[in-house]
Amino acid sequence: MRKLALIVLFLAQLTNSYAQSKNSPLQISHLTGDFYVYRTFHEYKGTKISANAMYLVTAKGVVLFDAPWDKTQFQPLLDSIKTKHHKEVIMCFATHSHEDRAGGLEFYRKKGIKTYTIKLTDEILEKNKEGRAEFVIPNDTLFTVDKYTFEVYYPGKGHAPDNIVVWFNKEKVLYGGCFIKSVEAKDLGYLGDADVKEWQKSILRAQSKFKNPKYIITGHDDWTDLTSLKHTLKLVKEYNGAKATVK
Numbered sequence: 064m065r066k067l068a069l070i071v072l073f074l075a076q077l078t079n080s081y082a083q084s085k086n087s088p089l090q091i092s093h094l095t096g097d098f099y100v101y102r103t104f105h106e107y108k109g110t111k112i113s114a115n116a117m118y119l120v121t122a123k124g125v126v127l128f129d130a131p132w133d134k135t136q137f138q139p140l141l142d143s144i145k146t147k148h149h150k151e152v153i154m155c156f157a158t159h160s161h162e163d164r165a166g167g168l169e170f171y172r173k174k175g176i177k178t179y180t181i182k183l184t185d186e187i188l189e190k191n192k193e194g195r196a197e198f199v200i201p202n203d204t205l206f207t208v209d210k211y212t213f214e215v216y217y218p219g220k221g222h223a224p225d226n227i228v229v230w231f232n233k234e235k236v237l238y239g240g241c242f243i244k245s246v247e248a249k250d251l252g253y254l255g256d257a258d259v260k261e262w263q264k265s266i267l268r269a270q271s272k273f274k275n276p277k278y279i280i281t282g283h284d285d286w287t288d289l290t291s292l293k294h295t296l297k298l299v300k301e302y303n304g305a306k307a308t309v310k
Contacts, residue, residue, distance in 0.1 A: 089136045091143060097121065097211075098236060100280055101140065103131035105163065114163045117238050117280050118144065121209035124153030127176075128229055128238050130167025137170045152176050154208070156215065157196060158240035159223040160187040161256070163282070169194025181217060183225035202227070216272065218242065219265035220258035222251075222282075230273050237273050237292075241282030244295040248284060251298050259302050266296045 090102040097120040102113050116129035125144050131137060141152055156179045157165035165180065165188060172178045178196035180188070188195045202217035214230045222241045229238040237243075242265070244251065251259065270292060280286045288294075 088133055089131065089139050089143060091147070094278060094280075095236070096234065098231075098234070098278075100286065101131075103133040103136045103140075105132040112283060114283055115280055115286055116164075118152070119208075119211060119213075120148050120150060121211055123209045125150050126208055126211075127152050127155040127171070129158055129164045129240060130155065130171065132163035132166065134166065134170075137167045141174070154179065155196075156180070156229065157184060158228070158238075158242070159226040160184045160191070160193070161223060161241065164240060165193070165196075167194075168196050172197050179215075181215070181225060181227055183217075184227075187225060216269075218269045218272075219261055221262035221265045222253075223256045224258065228269060228273075235275060235277040236280075237269075237276040237278065238280045239269075239282065239292070240280075242269075242295075243279060243281045243291050244298055245281040245284035245286060246288040246291050246294045248294070248298065251302055252283070259299055263296065263299045263303060266292065266299065270296075 088104060092100050094100050094117070098117065099120070100115055100117050102115055104111050104113050114132035116131065118128065119126045125148065131140055144150065144152060154177045155168070155171045157168055159165065165184065168178050177198060179198045179200050180196040181202050182199050185195055185199045200215065204215045206213055206215065211231065212233065214232070215227055216230060217227045226240060226242040228240065228242055251257065276289065279289055279291050281291050
């Protein structure tokens with residue numbers, strides 16, 4: 064009887080822990096090896112929406128790909144990484160100029176973290192009088208940090224005029240940000256800065272360049288389905304087809 068009671072108590076604690084984690088404003092999950100995906104949330108038009116981002120743990124420190132969408136989680140993310148991995152964040156890349164990607168650039172720059180964007184992103188942030196990165200890099204740049212090499216690549220206009228993706232060729236990890244839609248997405252979402260006609264061409268470039276990814280991280284919603292790039296292309300084609308029909 065005592066054993067059964069202990070089992071019930073353990074399951075209750077496990078359920079409670081899961082619920083707390085599920086409702087946490089910052090959720091970190093292991094992807095593969097030294098790669099981690101983290102999720103934050105933001106209210107948009109009265110609906111709570113999740114945003115995915117990624118970080119890589121190296122012997123030299125942690126490399127962050129995009130900042131939290133929720134400003135209250137800028138520091139907690141650093142604290143969580145320090146507690147979990149006993150390392151500092153040393154680099155941060157923003158994959159385009161929108162708040163859910165570049166919103167933390169100024170905060171992290173002031174923390175002494177090296178921050179990076181491409182020139183087009185920097186120009187947009189400057190025009191909008193928003194926080195900019197310390198370093199402006201060419202559209203297609205190869206980085207090596209410790210034993211990891213990754214490519215920052217600009218496929219062309221899409222969700223935003225300046226959206227970039229990050230590719231780890233050895234590990235076959237494609238970090239797509241908002242350029243790639245989740246398979247859960249029923250439409251292309253926010254298109255205020257999008258060029259959907261060019262997006263189709265840009266996706267084809269990405270598909271041609273990055274062969275057989277094992278992981279594709281989308282900007283929002285579920286990222287576990289490897290057909291997300293194909294799904295994005297489908298949504299883009301449907302949008303362009305409908306627009307052509309209306310004309």
